[in-house]
Amino acid sequence: MLATKAFGWSAQRWAVSVCLIVLPSVVAAADCGAPGLGALAGAERSQWEEFDAHGKSLVREQGTLKVVGLQVAGQCRTLDWSANWTLSRGERDYDGVTSTQAPFQTQSRLQAQHLAVQAWLPVRSGWSMGSQLGYRHIERDIAGKGNVLGYPERFAYWQAALGARYQAVLGARVRLTASAWLGGGPGGRVKLDLPRADPVTLNLGSSRLLALGLELEGGEAATQAGWSWQAGVSYRREQTSAGPAKTLVRNGIPVGAALQPRFVQRHWGGTARVTYRF
Amino acid sequence: MLKVRLALTLVAASTILVACGGGGGDDSPSPNTPLAATQAPITSANYVAVTQEALSSNAFLLDATSLVVGAQVSDSSTLIRFGQSQLSKTPGRIANASVQAVGATQTFTEQCAGGGTLTIVDNDRNGNQQADAGDSVSLTANNCSFDGEVLNGQLSVTLNSATGNFESGYPYTLSGVLSFQNLTAQSATTRVVANGSMTMTVDARSDFNQSVALAIDSFAVSRTYAGVTSSQTLTKYNTSLKVSPTGSGADWTSSVRGILTSSTIDSKSVSIDTPLSFVRSGNQAYPASGQAIILGAAGSKVQVTAISSTTVKIDLDADGNGTYETSVNKVWSEIL
Numbered sequence: 001m002l003a004t005k006a007f008g009w010s011a012q013r014w015a016v017s018v019c020l021i022v023l024p025s026v027v028a029a030a031d032c033g034a035p036g037l038g039a040l041a042g043a044e045r046s047q048w049e050e051f052d053a054h055g056k057s058l059v060r061e062q063g064t065l066k067v068v069g070l071q072v073a074g075q076c077r078t079l080d081w082s083a084n085w086t087l088s089r090g091e092r093d094y095d096g097v098t099s100t101q102a103p104f105q106t107q108s109r110l111q112a113q114h115l116a117v118q119a120w121l122p123v124r125s126g127w128s129m130g131s132q133l134g135y136r137h138i139e140r141d142i143a144g145k146g147n148v149l150g151y152p153e154r155f156a157y158w159q160a161a162l163g164a165r166y167q168a169v170l171g172a173r174v175r176l177t178a179s180a181w182l183g184g185g186p187g188g189r190v191k192l193d194l195p196r197a198d199p200v201t202l203n204l205g206s207s208r209l210l211a212l213g214l215e216l217e218g219g220e221a222a223t224q225a226g227w228s229w230q231a232g233v234s235y236r237r238e239q240t241s242a243g244p245a246k247t248l249v250r251n252g253i254p255v256g257a258a259l260q261p262r263f264v265q266r267h268w269g270g271t272a273r274v275t276y277r278f
Numbered sequence: 279m280l281k282v283r284l285a286l287t288l289v290a291a292s293t294i295l296v297a298c299g300g301g302g303g304d305d306s307p308s309p310n311t312p313l314a315a316t317q318a319p320i321t322s323a324n325y326v327a328v329t330q331e332a333l334s335s336n337a338f339l340l341d342a343t344s345l346v347v348g349a350q351v352s353d354s355s356t357l358i359r360f361g362q363s364q365l366s367k368t369p370g371r372i373a374n375a376s377v378q379a380v381g382a383t384q385t386f387t388e389q390c391a392g393g394g395t396l397t398i399v400d401n402d403r404n405g406n407q408q409a410d411a412g413d414s415v416s417l418t419a420n421n422c423s424f425d426g427e428v429l430n431g432q433l434s435v436t437l438n439s440a441t442g443n444f445e446s447g448y449p450y451t452l453s454g455v456l457s458f459q460n461l462t463a464q465s466a467t468t469r470v471v472a473n474g475s476m477t478m479t480v481d482a483r484s485d486f487n488q489s490v491a492l493a494i495d496s497f498a499v500s501r502t503y504a505g506v507t508s509s510q511t512l513t514k515y516n517t518s519l520k521v522s523p524t525g526s527g528a529d530w531t532s533s534v535r536g537i538l539t540s541s542t543i544d545s546k547s548v549s550i551d552t553p554l555s556f557v558r559s560g561n562q563a564y565p566a567s568g569q570a571i572i573l574g575a576a577g578s579k580v581q582v583t584a585i586s587s588t589t590v591k592i593d594l595d596a597d598g599n600g601t602y603e604t605s606v607n608k609v610w611s612e613i614l
Contacts, residue, residue, distance in 0.1 A: 052426070053466055101426045149563075195611055245467035245504035250612070251327045253542045255334070257467035257503035 032076035033223065036277035038230070040069045044269030046092060046110065048140075050261045053242065058261060061108055063092030067271060075223065080120040080128070088112040098148050106150065111139040120165055130163035132181060149195040157188025157240070159209050174218045177232075181211040187243060190260050197248035202260050205241025212236075220277060230273040238265040316539070318546035320574035322604050325594040328543060329580055330613050332550045332572045335510060335538040356427045356463040357472045357499075361456040364417060364433060365478055368454060369409035369440045372402050392423030409440040419461065431461035431471075438477065453479040458497070469502040474512075486528040491518040494536070511539040513547075527560035534570075549573045562587040564610035584610075 048061040069086035094106045116134035123129050137156050144150030161183025168176045188204045212235045219228030245259040320328050388396045397418040404410060414436040419429035434457045442450030458472040474497035482488040494515040501508050515536025522529050533555040539547040549572070556568030566587040572580040577598020583591045590610050593602035 097426075196614070242466075247504040247506040251330050253327055253331055254501070254503045254506050254508050257506075259467050259504075261466075 032074055032081075034225070034278040035072050035074035036228070036275045038071040038073065038273045038275035040067070040071065040086070040230075040271045040273035042067045042269055042271030044088060044234075044267045046088070046090070047266040048092065048108075048263060050096075050263045052261055059094065059096030061092040061094050061096075063090055063108075063110070065090035065092075065110060065112070067269060069271075069273075071273065071275070073275070078121065080122075081118065083117045084115070086114045088114075094142060104145075104148055106143045106145050106148075108143065109139075109141040113137045118163070120163075126167050128165040128167070130165055130179070130181075132161045132163060132183065134159045134161070144195075151192060151194050154191040155188065155204070156190075157185055157204060157207060159183055159185035159207060159238075161209055161211070163211075170216075173221070174216065177213075177215045177217065179211075179213045179215075181209065184208040187241075190243075192258065194248065194258070197250050197255050197258075200246060200248055200258065202246050202258060203243040204260055205243050205262065207238055207240040210237045219275075225277050228275045228277065230275065231271070232273075233270045234268070236265070236267045236269075239263075240265075316547050317573075317575035318543040318548050319576060319596075320548065320572065320578035320580055320594065321596050322594060324543070325580050325596070325604070326592060326606065326608070326613075328548060328572060328574065329582055329592050331510075331540050331542050332538055332548055332580075333570065333582065333614055335512060335515075335536075335540070335550070356425050356465075357429075357458065357461055357470055360424050360429060360461075360463075361433060361435075361458070361476075362478070364415070365435050365452065365454045365456060368413075368415050368435045368437055369452070371398070371400055371415050372409045372413050372437075373407050390419075390422035390424060390429075392426075394422035394428065395420045396422050409437055411438055413437045424463075427463040427465040427468075429461065429463055432459040433457065433461050434459070438479075449481075449483045451479070451481050453477065467504055471500045473498045484523070486521055486523040489518065489520040492516070507541075509541045509545075513537040513539065524559075530558045530560065530565075531555045532558075532565075532568075546575075556584060558587070564588065564590075564614065 044065050044067055046061075046063055046065045048059070049057060050059040052058055065088040067086055067088045069084060071082055071084045073080070073082035075081075089111045090109075092108050092110060094104075094108050096104055098104045114134060114136045116132055118130055118132035120128040120130040135156075135158050138154070140153045140155065142150040142153070161181040163179055163181040165177060165179040167178075170176050185207045187206050189201050190204055191199060191201045193199045213232055214234075215230050215232030217228060217230045220226035240260075240263050242262045243260045245257045247254050248256040248258055318328070385397065385399045388398055390396060397420065399416040401414045401416070402408075402410075403412050403414075414434060416432065416434040418432050422429040436455045436457070438453035438455065440450070440452050440454075442448070455475055455477050457475040461472050463470045475495065476497055477493040479491045479493075480488070481490075492515075494512050496511065496513050497515070498509065498511040501510075513536065515534070515538075517534040517536070518532065520531045522531065533552040535549075535551045537547050537549050539545060550570060551573075552568060552570045554567070554569040556565035556570075558565040564587050565584045568584045570582040572582065574580075577595075579595045579598060581593040581595075581602060583593070585591050585607065588610055589607055590613060591605065591607050592613075594604040595602045596604065
């Protein structure tokens with residue numbers, strides 16, 4: 001468990017350093033304006049579903065997560081950039097089956113962190129093309145009930161995406177931004193601490209990502225110092241392929257095998273953000 | 279039929295108890311002992327692993343717990359659950375068989391829920407459409423889906439007895455021989471092959487007053503977990519579980535006596551016996567009392583004592599001088 005946390009936090013600290021310290025420094029040296037620092041809060045409806053190799057649904061989870069986050073963003077001569085960190089926490093209702101295929105309902109406790117850096121390159125009036133690199137760390141604790149044993153899972157994976165953005169000016173101090181991202185990533189990892197086996201790390205399959213966003217922004221213009229506000233809604237769908245099976249051992253003896261099946265995440269959210277631009 | 283399912287579920291829900299137990303209802307004081315040449319030495323380097331392997335040796339026979347599905351995790355209890363389910367169905371199959379010439383058999387095919395088929399041969403020996411001793415059912419699984427796994431191979435069920443209010447309630451008794459012939463369960467992560475036979479006896483009087491016993495002459499299981507293969511053979515192996523009503527629910531009492539040969543101990547053997555049956559309260563995951571003795575080569579011995587429902591003490595007498603020179607307390611979940 002400690003190793004799991006160490007793995008997750010070390011990678012996140014590295015990414016935080018890049019996103020929040022190194023990147024702004026590099027940007028500052030590249031003929032860029034002063035960055036803005038923002039804080040956000042919101043909520044998202046979170047859905048998680050797992051499927052076996054034949055496409056049969058094994059597990060379906062749904063719940064509402066609280067979301068908080070930080071953003072550093074700025075404009076350079078030729079591009080816009082931002083670095084984001086978000087934390088989502090909450091519980092989901094678990095409706096699935098046990099390892100013996102018996103129907104089972106419980107809860108899972110979620111804590112998901114996402115770190116991302118992204119850049120937008122204007123291509124024509126109102127339109128920009130973007131690229132994004134993100135790292136996601138998900139702590140999922142499935143609660144046991146009765147003789148059915150729960151256990152924790154720790155997911156970690158990287159994703160990259162290409163995006164398109166359209167911005168429309170709605171008034172002197174109000175503008176609307178619509179964005180779309182399409183991407184994916186290589187297989188990540190999930191660490192399991194199963195009740196009857198030593199902790200094990202499973203490989204995940206590759207992932208695909210679709211994200212859509214709509215944001216209303218007001219306050220000082222992007223080139224002016226001062227406060228601004230943003231309110232947005234978003235939709236994100238991720239699909240991660242099944243990973244390979246791995247032998248489970250306990251005290252050095254094989255006791256079973258496990259794989260992470262294909263899973264699909266869907267998130268609908270709304271956030272509000274305030275930004276101070278220096 | 280519902281009550282039969284309950285009884286067999288009790289067996290399925292008692293894995294840990296029996297996994298810790300021994301004796302099979304036999305009160306004789308000494309366990310079976312494997313031949314000296316095939317006995318595995320128990321040392322300070324392997325005694326925890328040997329304990330785990332010995333206590334878990336029938337976990338696939340009687341499994342108490344299951345996991346929620348997050349990752350897809352497979353173990354090897356599916357074939358036994360399938361055997362149990364088919365034993366419970368046998369009296370009904372015999373009763374529903376069409377009238378036939380005495381001694382004749384009839385074959386039909388049954389669809390498995392989730393895919394595949396079972397080819398079933400009923401043999402109502404006297405043609406009376408009642409479950410009598412000697413009546414049998416032979417099943418051939420053809421990619422038959424069961425509990426999320428795909429089964430192939432053969433299982434035969436021969437009734438010893440079936441008496442009582444079997445169809446609609448308690449009490450009843452049910453006894454039969456389950457014979458596995460290359461019966462294989464395949465999942466995305468695991469392949470398990472079983473060969474051998476066991477006699478299962480159920481005595482059910484109410485939901486919380488039941489007993490189940492398994493008597494095994496020889497039963498071999500080969501498991502491949504994500505490409506890693508191991509094997510176990512149980513010989514002269516008897517195990518039992520008794521569920522008794524208490525004020526707050528039920529106590530689960532289990533015992534075991536037999537010989538385990540395992541690839542994890544260089545295909546050598548140890549014997550296991552429970553001089554004190556393990557007892558678990560219905561609201562606990564592990565037994566709070568009971569003791570097992572595991573014997574290896576040259577008198578090497580392990581004593582396993584339940585300290586509480588969370589802790590188990592493991593003592594080692596590696597040189598067989600009667601003194602336990604090494605001891606460790608473990609959390610039950612690290613062993614079972």
